[in-house]
Amino acid sequence: MPPLPVISGMEVRRAFERAGFVFRKQRGSHMILVKTGHTKILSIPNHKELDRGTLRKLITDSGLTVEEFYNYLG
Helix, strand or coil: CCCCCCCCHHHHHHHHHHCCCEEEEEECCEEEEECCCCCCCEEEECCCCCCHHHHHHHHHHHCCCHHHHHHHHC
C-alpha cells in the first residue's frame, strides 16, 4: 500500500465529491460532506495540509480503500 500523501482539505473534498459525496455545509473550518445511503458524515478540516492520520480516518469512514481514494484523487 502506498503511503498517504500530505494534501490540502480542498483536494480531499474534491476527491470525495468525485466518489459521490456532496458538500452540505461548512461550520468554521470544517467542510461537511454527505452521501445518500451512507450512514457516516465526513467532516473535513479546511487546512493547507491534513495529517495522514486524519486522512486515513476520513478514507475509512467513507468506506473507500486507500487505492480507491487514490483513483478519485486524480
